[in-house]
Amino acid sequence: MAHEARLTTALRELIGSQRVAALGTLGEDGAPFVSMVPFAVDPLDRSLVIHISGLAAHTHNLQRTPRASLLICQAEVAGQPVHALPRATLDVQASEARDEADAQACRAAYLARFPEAEPMTTLGDFRFVRLRPQGARQVAGFGAARSLDTAELLQALGTAP
Numbered sequence: 001m002a003h004e005a006r007l008t009t010a011l012r013e014l015i016g017s018q019r020v021a022a023l024g025t026l027g028e029d030g031a032p033f034v035s036m037v038p039f040a041v042d043p044l045d046r047s048l049v050i051h052i053s054g055l056a057a058h059t060h061n062l063q064r065t066p067r068a069s070l071l072i073c074q075a076e077v078a079g080q081p082v083h084a085l086p087r088a089t090l091d092v093q094a095s096e097a098r099d100e101a102d103a104q105a106c107r108a109a110y111l112a113r114f115p116e117a118e119p120m121t122t123l124g125d126f127r128f129v130r131l132r133p134q135g136a137r138q139v140a141g142f143g144a145a146r147s148l149d150t151a152e153l154l155q156a157l158g159t160a161p
Contacts, residue, residue, distance in 0.1 A: 007144065010086060011136075018075070021070045021071055022035070022070070024068060024070070037070075038114060039072075040110045043157065048130070049129070049131070051120065051129075052126065052127065053125050067093055067134075068092050068094055070089070071087065086139065087138075088137065088138045089137045091133070091135045093134055095132065096127050096128070097130065133157065135148060135149055
């Protein structure tokens with residue numbers, strides 16, 4: 001069995017345990033815009049998948065400027081310090097599903113995590129978007145932070161060793 005670094009394992013667990021993230025995009029005027037998006041991971045493609053409406057501001061922003069940021073953070077626990085919450089900010093490049101086969105692969109990954117969203121996947125206004133990782137900054141707690149290049153991040157998004 002292959003060995004995986006402790007922080008890579010922690011990142012894999014963080015991404016696997018959280019179902020929503022903050023998506024940062026740039027508006028037409030260059031102003032930052034942050035929205036909440038449910039996300040899934042396609043471990044074969046090693047990308048994140050979101051399902052978004054054509055009416056949403058973040059959709060228009062991604063079409064204009066596909067480079068974005070995705071913050072995944074462990075949920076706060078009442079009464080516990082928040083400054084050391086595990087979190088990762090991923091630099092991503094967004095692209096709509098290329099073709100029907102890609103859209104079906106995105107749909108399968110998304111519905112594996114959100115089976116209750118199946119009716120939404122039939123709405124004509126919604127589309128699947130892949131967020132392809134370019135790098136990340138991970139904070140796993142006090143004194144446990146690092147920058148990751150694309151290869152390290154792809155390892156955490158793939159299947160566990």
